[in-house]
């Protein structure tokens with residue numbers, strides 16, 4: 001298997017695969033994901049998860065709609081939903097005997113040397129202790145200007161921060177396509193991208209659905225970022 005070659009793997013989980021169209025958490029999906037993570041741990045892989053879903057789960061908890069929420073309101077909702085999100089992971093991963101921790105980061109934490117070294121050390125310690133860190137953006141303390149804004153970018157920064165060998169972006173589309181498959185069902189999957197050229201960047205467009213904030217554009221940009229450090233990305 002391709003993944004067998006890599007030891008330290010950062011896996012990004014997007015809201016749209018964790019939460020369904022009605023706003024409910026996808027229990028079955030997370031259970032299966034938990035089994036996959038356990039298999040990887042048994043193969044001595046070191047796993048860091050970057051997960052979205054705080055705002056979506058906060059909306060579900062409060063029974064409000066995500067669409068049209070202003071930034072400050074969504075930050076407040078994220079602080080409620082982050083508890084729901086971590087509970088969801090904890091309950092599900094406990095069943096597979098996977099211990100998790102919560103890490104909340106801001107852009108500053110990955111860009112300022114002292115803070116990023118601290119974050120790195122903490123994550124390294126957790127991994128050594130056999131824990132799977134679950135990272136999200138610290139939505140409460142950031143303003144619009146200093147937000148990552150989407151977890152694809154955050155996950156790319158985390159992959160760099162922890163010196164990952166492989167970056168995996170799990171999405172509700174199979175991968176990068178010749179066009180947006182939601183708009184053109186005839187779009188074909190591009191199975192391998194040896195280099196991220198401007199043509200590839202253009203093809204990525206910015207497809208979105210209700211639960212996601214990034215789309216393919218931010219995934220390709222995150223892949224481009226980690227590729228500078230020799231880290232391959234799987235979008236799947």
Ligand code: GLU
Pocket residue numbers: 014015051052053054055056078136137139149150151152212213214
């Ligand atoms: N940090 C936001 C959340 O957990 C998500 C940002 C994103 O999905 O890209 O809801």
